Amino acid sequence: MSTVDPLTTPAGVAPASDIPEEPHAQHGYTSNKDSYLRRLKRIEGQVRGIARMVDEDKYCIDILTQVAAVNKALHAVSLGLLEEHIGHCVVGASSEPDPGTRADAINFKVKEATDAIGRLLR
Template identity: 45%
Template sequence: MQVETKPKVINRLNRIEGQVRGIVRMVEDDRYCVDVLTQLQAVRAALNRVESEVLKDHLDHCVMGAMTGDDMADRKAKASELIELLGRATR
């Protein structure tokens, strides 16, 4: 992961962790189901944003480095990783 991306991702994940702890308290306090569901949707959206940031970083740094490098095996490995990753994302 690139140096400038890592602190942003960690910060976002820490915020998400706080949101999840808040949801646990909501459930413990028997809060209204729609309120809990709203917070769950917010966490899912936040995780999607983190996932996008990590994927972008991977493409910009790892994949681009492999594609512009001379190692054909590394190129094929990165392409296979992406195909597998995207296949899992569509399930």
């Protein structure tokens, strides 16, 4: 059983270790993985810069401007991943050969996407 740190895990978000994963599954973002990693490393650098600004007692409005830039960058990554999920996972579920499980697979993937959108909108 994993321990969730409420200070670092947003409410209603399952820790990655609690989310079931298909073995050796190729995800929709796999073909763009390097691009996502570059963007996330850039965002990581921006966050370190914000921490440095706070440490150096920079003007609050300048810090807030940088926080807004990080939020916008994370939003762009989130939308890209969501688009990849819909284009790969949801569409992939529709190609399930067994009609009996196809509807369940589609419903499950759509529910995942809907829940993710809900978390992004909070």
